[in-house]
Amino acid sequence: MSPANGNYEAVEQRIRELARAALEEGRVDYFIGWTTGYNESEVIPGFVRSADKVDDLVWNPLAAYNLTTFLKRKMPDPPQAKIGVAVKGCDSRTLVSLLQENLVDRERLYVVGVPCEGIVNRRAVSKVFANEVVKIEVAGDQINVTNQDGETKQLAREDYLLDHCRSCNYPNPRYFDDLAGEAVPEPEDQTPMWREIEEFEALPEKEKDRLMAEAFEKCIRCYACINACPVCYCWDNCVCRSRQPKLVGQKVNAQENLMFQMVHMFHVAGRCPSCGNCDRACPVEIPLYLLHRKMNKELKEMLDFEPGIDLEQKPVFQTFDVNDPFGQH
Amino acid sequence: MAQATDITTGTTASWDGEGRVKVVGILCNWCSYAGADGAGTARLRQPFDFRIVRVPCTGRIDPLHILKAFEKGADGVLVSGCHPGDCHYAEGNYYARRKLELLERMLPQLGFEAERFKYTWVSASEAQRWQQVVTEFIKGVEKLGPREGRAL
Helix, strand or coil: CCCCCCCHHHHHHHHHHHHHHHHHCCCCCEEEEEEECCCECCEEEEEECCHHHHHHEECCCCCCCCHHHHHCCCCCCCCCCCEEEEECHHHHHHHHHHHHCCCCCHHHEEEEECCCCCCECHHHHCCCCCCCEEEEEEECCEEEEEECCCCEEEEEHHHHECHHHHCCCCCCCCCCCEECCCCCCCCCCCCCCCHHHHHHHCCCHHHHHHHHHHHHHCCCCCCHHHHHCCCCCCHHHCHHHCCCCCCCCCCCCHHHHHHHHHHHHHHHCCCCCCCCHHHHHCCCCCCCHHHHHHHHHHHHHHHCCCCCCCCCCCCHHHCCCCCCCCCCC | CCEEECCCCCCEEECCCCCCCCEEEEEECCCHHHHHHHHHHCCCCCCCCEEEEEECCHHHCCHHHHHHHHHCCCCEEEEEECCCCCCCCCCHHHHHHHHHHHHHHHHHHHCCCHHHEEEEECCCCCHHHHHHHHHHHHHHHHHHCCCCCCCC
């Protein structure tokens, strides 16, 4: 990822203008963007319902949340509303996945694309102080963190980017109606990088088994990962909460928890572009990227497929090719 | 303690199950189940630590069924169906192939040795091949032994 140009204010203004115009002209009933949380250390999803509130919207490197989560079918409220939404590069890929399967209605959607220069890992930044962080400010290549006692620390932005932002090949949205700001340069070599899972992959099987058991022992089955996931949408029909068939029990132990996560992983295979929303939603910090990044790596090797790139592409598990280069024997 | 020797794989284990592996086979009704049946009819020796689940088509198999078998204590799972192009329902095994291939590639990430899962194609007339496939697979699982201290 290239160093930040720091053009956040201009883009933020543009998002506000586009949202204001859409709301005033009645093209959308509400606009979903990012807004500041309960203090300046956090950016959360913000629903803007009138044009005079658009100044609540913000755009800065803390805007990690993938807002397409709110577009999952049956979620829009009220159901017939026309919705405006802001998307980064990775968010747009989940939107493309939803559009490929006709899970959201394109006619009722207004998409503002936001070229992204990388998102800061708020969880990592907030750990530099033992007590509560109240302000995180990103200025150029530097992050200024302030805690509740008014102490500040300077960090290098490069060290605190989200893992998948470092190796991002699609910083510009793949699908949008209006682009807020100029497209940022995309890497010339678009071969995906998987360095964040390489270390784990190289471990012996016994060790992986132990680490998985340790990680999933912590899971409290709060379902935040599947609720935050933009492409996981079975709702009441979710097999994880079903007793017939009973694939996953309601007991909370490492095995059942991992089984639950595998249901999630296999059901979003081919739609999940590893936007990381599940990782960030997890309250006990289970390294879910080890599963979905691995899944995407294998899909790339198996079928030369990357999810959410091409609107015309059929979802890989809903189709087949007689010449698939595996399982020929 | 009473001992039994599995003639096909050459392993000796006690009758009470200690040191024995549990292997689940998920076979399609039209090809591999008939192939295994044919192997039995022809009195071809087959390993006995093997439990078969018959399904209408490999396309019916969800990768989660296989994970569930592992979770419930299976030490190995073998999936077999019609050869690609020979599916009774024309294309079920083409869909299955993609799902099973992804599962096979994901299992090492969860701490499974590669020998614990295999998917293959055996037709109704290939009793000999079935004997070879199942014997080799179970030998591989027996070499690893029962799973212990597992995440799934």
